[in-house]
Amino acid sequence: MRSEIRIVGSGGQGIILSGILLTHSIGLYEGLEVAQTQSYGPESRGGACRAEVVVSDERVDYVKVEVPDYLITLNEVSFNKFIKDTRKETIVLVDSTFVDADPSIHPNLYSIPATKMAEEQLKGYVANMVALGAFSKINDIVTLDSMVKAVKGIVHPDFHSINIEALYLGNERMMS
């Protein structure tokens, strides 16, 4: 089994942290092998930013994404750029605050207004966590429970509650 996750957006939206959080969730709490890479240049501080997580039940050989099984996009520029590199089975999640995606463009398109929800309901910059909470409902690799554990493992304690609330918020919204 090999599964590939690509998270894209603008530098500053928490793309890299999302990749790191998924890596900890999957590697430590789902018991799978995992390799995470990311864009590293000035784009990670603004511009098009990317994090990739490759998951396998055996040691990951090729460490980069070939064709993603999951694509999470938090802004329009990255959506337009990376939607081309998907296949019809790819599950695509978009932040509809910024991405005005026509549902007919892809058969497995899910959307959630992650940034709007984070700002209005949590008053914080946690749109990435809202999106990951939603992602926990539409993938078969990583659970919400593992993500919550990973938040406690890597996020400063002062910010545990808002990040965990954001995960639940996204998860519940995707359920309804």
Place this chain on the structure above:
Amino acid sequence: MRKMVKVKEHGLKILQGNEACVEGAVAAGCQFFAGYPITPASEIAEYMAHKLPTCHQGTFVQMEDELASISAITAARWGGNKSMTATSGPGFSLMQEGLGYALVTETPTVIVNVQRGGPATGQPTVSSNQDIYQARYGSHGDYELIVLAPASVQEMFDFTVKAFNLSEEFRVPVIVLADEIIGHMREKILIPEEVELLEVESPKHCKEPYRADDRLIPPSVEFFQGHNLIIDGQLHDEKGNRAGHDLEISEKLVERLNHKITQNIDAITDIETYETEEASIILVSYSSVSRSALSAVKKARAKGVAAGWIKVNSVWPFPEKALKELTASAKTVMVPEMNIGKYYREVRGILPDQKVVSVPLVGGKLHKPDDLLALILKEAKACTN
């Protein structure tokens, strides 16, 4: 003497390659780090600055440049501390003079080069294997040294520990030749409860610090132990006295500096293989590219092609004998690497009767398994026709 030493922060973790390198260094007993930050190696300095003084009573110094860094780690080892620096291509270029000094003074120390694209300032944020020759031939004069090429976060830890042990065993600088992908990638890593460390016993009141044993290795000595030591960059006799004018003594020293590595190559060589027995096409790979190569070989096997995989962990000294033996069954040997095709030349040189194919990629691209697979299938078809 080999001794099991407890590792403070052991356990299953997710770490970046550069962080794993630091964990390996402190587990190996590194007490001194001198460096100058450079992408994509900066996390090593950053993490060392945090860990070394606080957790291990060691010393971290941010130097004014790379020339000073390598000089400081060489001096620190003579002062009695295991030492390390970390850099990337441009900084590694600046270290070459000091590396030569560490080589001729037979100083055990570790240099990590997290490769980026070159030449010159080149590509700070992307990966390459372009320093494969610089790591071997960068300094002037005739010498041999040891270069290890990790391909995972776990290997960043393991090979750093190993680099310290090899440097102590052979009294030589050892280079950990990583790359941006490995340095910045996060993976699962199991830091063991104990690591095996080599502790070479020092003689009492040594008067000939460069008099080698029958493996051609001089004694393990350092300052402040009552030895008669002269540390100098010029060629010297067994006492350390300058002897560049004496052609016989100079010949003996230069030969020994080379032979202490080449004659002990079996103890240094570290190679992994997959399905090489009776394989007709074998990929010889190293560093992060080896993982693309393994993926391609597995895909080729699934299609019924007798493909095999070799991953060279100890890229220098060049493991000629082992590679000849392991590739004996192959009609075609392919060498994928993230440079213009350098290690290929070495492999081609030792396999005159086999078809050796270079698969270079420059500009920062990592070989995709499907592209390598296509080349394997093409070769397989050519073999059957």
